[in-house]
Amino acid sequence: MASGESRQPEWPQTEELRSRVGAVRLLAWIAALVAAVPLFGLVDLATTLGLSDPRYAWAMSLAASWGSLLTFVVAAGFGWVGAVPRRPAPGLGLLGLATLGLLVGSALLLDARPLGLAVPLGAVTALLAVLLRPYVRPSVPAWRWRPSPPAIVAALGVPLWAGYVVNTEIAALIAPPGSGDDTVGIDHWPVQLALGVVLAVGSALLTGAVRQLVLWRWSFGLTAVAVAWATLAYPDRAGAMPHPVWGVLFVVWGALLALPSGRRVEMRRSVSG
Template sequence: MNAPRLAWPARVLALCFALGAAVFPGFGTVDLAVPIVAPSPSFIQAAVLEGGWGLVLSLLVAVPFFVIFLNPAARAAALGEVVVVGVVIGLTGVLSGRPEFLTATAALGLCAGLLAAMLRGWTTTGRPQAWHLVLAAVPFAGAATALVLGAAVSAAWLGVVGAVVTLAVVLSRWGAIPDSRSPLPLVLATAAALPWTWYAADMIGAASEGREPIDITMGLDHWPMQAALGITLIALAAWGHPIPATTSGIASMGFGALAMAYPDHAASPGTIWGVAALVWGLTVLSWGLLRRGAARRQDATRDRKETPLTTHR
């Protein structure tokens, strides 16, 4: 059991990175709340674009950073997920003729590399902590209060924040789980590769054409980020680790719900493809949960074998 001297500074940095992606300047949770309660008619026109940006920055970036803050033992999968997202964002940005997206790639890579260096040598196994549950409950309490006060927009945002933190708390309890040798993740990714790639290509085309609506966050157009969402979900589903499988599965389900709720809006593939994305995401999520359960049973079996038997006379 060993924790490096820079463990707590690294965890604080991970929290800052998570808040940066989820709140400011990334606006991940803010944008994810827009399709729930749009603050104005102009925002509702870009509901799917807003939601897509929110899914990437909240579920696929902020959640892994939150996981590291809560339990650095899960850093390998969490940091790997951040790197995958960063690389895909840069790729889709370049293909869209938007090289400025490479700044996001560099930023995420720098954050991941810094945390990996600071947490090098960490072997301490994380345990469930009561304050984790309190941390997850606070945003929901705020949402309930805002709802009572009639602040629907604030309530929606705080509810999204609570959901993101709760997911991170759950994943942080999984600790360090090795990648699966099962071919099923690759099969699931292959099955969805064509439709997700087609969707990403359409989003790249929309960015290149300057298709309306133009939605900008941090100086970056949302269309290439929609493309990044599709490609990233394929990569994370194929990985074979329960943490990226869970986040990508939930992100696909969220996207499917958006497509069904806003079938005629920009960046929406329509109701049928929305249902397909939801079902596929549920399948990926189910595999992640089953993989976690299998790993837990293996750990329990190993612990029983390693525990010496004591005879009392």
């Protein structure tokens, strides 16, 4: 067992720090709710399942990417921090990846609108990290590459999602204006690109901590299934990958990634936190 997993730190028993934990829980849960509902995370996922006005040809893959980023990454990250504030690193890591992805998507497509998500997301993430400073470093799993099947599956996600990023950028650059839909005034194309960055970078990081970062595995696995469904079910809509093979690869990768990896170190310890 890695040193980072061997011991659980404990909060000093003071009223100030107990109040801090309570404030963190409240802030994190509110932020998770905002990402999932007012920012349309769940709504856009529901759209891909046909729970929307059928008279409009929704850009299903773009809706899936927006919904996945806001629900399976952002809301899940905040939800983790709210549920397990004494082991915040996995949740904060997801939020950091989402912030990075939005910044990259904004830069690559020369679109400043995603900064309206990236800046407040990064600010709230930083605030939570400061409030939980005594617990951040101890809850970071030790990174060590070991040639195991789960680590290999995670590694395969790097080229898979890098391809998603490249295809999204090309499609966005040649797409006619207005083809990408928008939510709260933000175009979906750079957000879809951001999702690819999150999973490509996240897969690379996951290769050395795949047994500990159960939250990441489920986040990425559910995202892969949602993206695969949108591509396979609606191949002619904006944002879909250029060939159905991509959808098959996504769903197989996501299912394999979410499989139990033998040890459930993080989840078991998190319940006690």
